[in-house]
Amino acid sequence: MARFAIRRQHRGPLDYAGRWSLRLWVAGVMLFLYLPLASLVLFSFNNAKRTIRWEGFTLDWYAKMAGDDALISAFANSLTIAAISTLLSVVLGAMAAIALWRFRFPGKGAFDGVITLPIVVPEICMGVAMMVFFGTIAPWPRDLVWPFDLGAITIAHVTFSFPFVTVVVRARLASFNREMEEAARDLGASELRALRDVLLPHIRPALVSGALLAFTLSLDDFVITFFTAGPNTVTFPVKVYSMVRFSVTPEVNAASSVLMAITIALTLIGVRLQGTAIARTESP
């Protein structure tokens, strides 16, 4: 915390970051944010069945988790759904972003609005809509082999993820120099070829960060999945939810810690990748 404090002697009137009252406030916020998470991780190593008091270090709960078939298959389901949904979200999201950035067409405002809606519509509303849609309007066949039985959940995940990709890609497109594309066209490239060879390299960093965003959104989603999942298509968060509801053991802490580690690692990689990718495309 001392890093962002300028030395006391040189404190200017605007140095709010150096005032002890405000630094105390920030420390309090940190405590509020991190104490629960730290205690969750800590007690996943606790050698006791009830999570009340520290009884010594153990990895038993992680071992127990690794041997829990239902939990592992839920985890496999989550990763499969996230992978497929990310792929589709990036393709659809980039397409929508290019359509909105490049073309003027009748109904553009409506299309823009509909694309943005999944970001603001309460999750519960989308969850029940998906439940009714896949329950009665277009019933997803029940007894498909894995991974096709995950189709309904995957479709729901793509629907709420790809608008986020569109937002990210559109922001990146704003910095594209149209003259580059015109040069490619003058040199004889077809319109689609110019899109592929000139536009796509420019938006690649946005595609990477959009993909990571879509992946974490899918991996993290509970509410919408909860309404779309059947008894045989349980995802990791849905499984953890039922564990939290019905049996609070340190195994839940272990599972939560693993999920936490995965999303944080992915996001940090994403932040770093995006930084280097943009640096590479900006340098001549």
Place this chain on the structure above:
Amino acid sequence: MTTAMTGGSRAAFWTVFAAPAVWMGLFFVVPLSVIWAYSFGRTVGLTQVAVTGTLANYTRLFDPVYLLIFAKSLVFAAATTAICLVIGFPYALVMTFASARGKILLLLAIMLPFWTNLLVRTYALMAVMRSEGWVNQGLGLVGLGPFAMLHTNFAVVTGLVYVHLPFIVLPLFATLDRLDRSLIEASLDLGAGHLRTIFQIVIPVVWPGILSAVLLCFIPALGSYLTPDLLGGPDSQMIASVIERQFKRANDWPFGAALSFMLMYLTLAAMAWRALAERRAAQAR
């Protein structure tokens, strides 16, 4: 449709437009339209709804039981937003005036929990607030408690604050960072204290930004499902819990649909208000 399309060839347009448009239509517009239609219907079987055009589901919303739940959800969301604002404003202020490196660290510190799974964060809070949890042990050391915190309205609001803090800090930081610092310097030079400067100069100048941040926090808080479900008691239900019950246990889809659309209308009204406030702020500038 294609008559007034400009910006490139028709083939290129349809290549990029067709797939997302069809996907959105089929898997977003259709499901929501079905729910909307169901809100004017009546249950006739286990999963069958006859759309009769009745307004009975909407009149049922005015039953005091449901009005109370709507009111309670609004109060919870408003309290959450107010507490987030009080906690988040000084944090955003420190972030604004920190060094470049400090800014990144503070940003990361507030974003890391945000990237963590909602369920995991809620579960972490449950463990801390249990009657044997750390908070009660800490209070026990100074001779207080133990208090029953979990499964109360207090736990719900704490959980909502915990989850929604980044929603208010990030937009607040974005507006404070654009603030003209010479205004603060002028105020301090003219003899005003720091608190007076903040309340009479900073807050009025960044007011549109604060309003926008407040709504960005209020909107998701209003529709929360998981937090009241896990942290709340029997009397801390919010709208989303009631919607879930109609679609699952109570099996009254039309009424659940009407409730969903009321929540959606509230959300969209808040969004529209925010857009209007931003446009007005842009004009005033």
